[in-house]
Each structure stands twice: as C-alpha cells, then as structure tokens.
Amino acid sequence: MGIRNENTGLEHEQYTPDFADYWDDLVGWKKREEGEGGFYERLLGASNCETVADVACGTGYHAITLAKNGFKVTASDGSENMVRKTEENAKQMGVTLQGTKVVDWVKASKDLGEETFDAIICLGNSFTHLFEHEARRDALEELFKVVKPGGMVVIDHRNYDSMLEHGYSSKHNYYYSGKGVDAYPAELNRYLARFEYVFPDGAKFQLKMYPLRQDYVSHLLEDAGFINVVRYGDFEKPYDRDEVDFIQQVAYKP
Ligand code: SAM
Secondary structure, eight states, X not given: OOOOOTTTOOOGGGSOHHXXXXXXXXHOHHHHHHHHTTHHHHHHHHTTOOEEEETTOXXXXXXXXXXXXXXEEEEEESOXXXXXXXHHHHHHHTOOOSEEEEOOGGGHHHHTTTOOEEEEEEOSSOGGGOOSHXXXXXXXXXXXXXXXXXXXXXXXXXXXXXXXXXXXXOOOSSSSOOTTOEEEEEEEETTEEEEEEEOTTSOEEEEEEOOOOHHHHHXXXXXXXXXXXXXXXXXXXXXXXXXXXXXXXXXXXX
16 A cells, blocks of 8 residues: 655555556446436536546546536546556547646646636546545645536535445445445454455455545535535435445536
8 A cells, every 4th residue: 555645635646557447347337427427418518517637536437427428527636547557448438538737636736737617527536545634625626626617517426425334335336336346345344444356356445434424525515615515315315324435516707
C-alpha cells in the first residue's frame, strides 16, 4: 500500500498500473451500464448540462459512456495510471473526449486551467479516498469553483451508514459487478474501511477508505456553497436507508 500524501489525502499509489489493469474486470462495464440504466444521462440531461468534468475518471467508464451519449466530457483523475487507462479505453472504443488530465481535487481550479463546467461528477465511491476533514472541505471548495453558476455536482459513495450500523452486505448489482470478482471489507470501523478485491486468477488488491456518512457529505456540500442537495439510493428516490448499497448525492451551484 502506498504512503498517503498528507496535503491532499491522495493515495495515488493505491492504484498501481497492475490494479488499474484489473479495475475494468472489477467494474464490469456491461453490467454496470445495465445496473445504472442511464441514470446519469437522464440526470445531467434534465439540467441541460453539456460540458461535464469527470474528476475521478478511473479507467473511464462514466467519461466514455457520457461522451458516447453526446456530452462534452473532460476526464481527469489524481492517478496518472488511471488517466492513461482512460485514454487507452477511449481510443479503443473510438470515443472522443474533450480532454484528459491528471488533476488533484484539492487543486482542481488550477489543474483544470480555470475552465468551468455545467457538471462535475465524482463517482464510483471516489470521494471516500480523502481521510482528513480539511482535505474533503478544501476539495469541495475547489470543485465548487469549477462548476458554472446553475450547474451541478454529483458525488456517490457506498452506504457506509448501513455498513457501520448493520454490517456489510451487498447485492453487487450496480458497481463491482465484474464476473467472479469478490469485494468485501476486511476491516471496518468508524474511521476506516479497508476493502479487499479478489479476482478469479487469485490476484488480490486492497483499498483503504474513509467511511462517509450520508448526512456528513450533504453538509459538506452545503458548506462548500452548493444548494438543494438531493440524494438517491441505488439510483432511486425515495430509498430505504438500510437497504441500498450506494448513495448518489446531487447538489447545485446557485
Ligand atoms: N470513477 C471511477 C469508477 O467508478 O470506476 C473510479 C473510481 S476509483 C474507486 C477512485 C478514483 O479516485 C481513483 O481513480 C483515484 O485515483 C481517484 N482519486 C482519489 N483521490 C483523488 C484526488 N485527491 N484527486 C483526484 N482523484 C483522486
């Protein structure tokens, strides 16, 4: 496991070139597309968003899917390995992205070159990678700057509330639906969720995450200046707080 960068909370080293290669097997693009059922396309389309920055692009699933659906997408990630993988996947699938960049959320306005977007998306349980409250606050303040007035931000994260209160269970229907991949928390407490990912060939990786509570994330969004926070559970609203695997939080810039 890598050493955490104390300034940004980034754990770039967690996504080694090896893990970046395995990530697509973990994600299972086809099943993920079926599970999401066009949720993000509808959400962004309903707010007339055209330009989108996927600031945690990983291997590019959302950036590429949205670009295929007509959005102008800039894909960025704090991990250079992931950005390169997104570029490879986009090329292989014949999809044009507006740009690809290595961008750390806590320096987003600088790293993205002062550009602003109709929507910022930070999906696939990415925001959980920041371990300090100050880093989360600074990251959202930076992301606020790169959203156009009237634009939106979308963050999703695991339903840690339910995991902490009732223990872990997952339907694996929506996110890590890759064939034969097992993802489970090897360690779980109020301050740490250490997930292990085991692949059919025996390869094993782990990620350390901060268990984000739903109310806390909504308050962070409001503290950064976003308004009208709306939450979905597994892409639906209303939802059962104890039952859903993932929470999608949507908020707007006045
Ligand atoms: N969104 C992708 C998906 O759903 O498949 C990737 C999700 S992966 C769990 C989390 C991503 O967040 C990684 O690619 C990681 O490099 C990125 N990340 C973590 N901390 C970051 C930071 N401070 N700035 C930018 N990206 C970061």
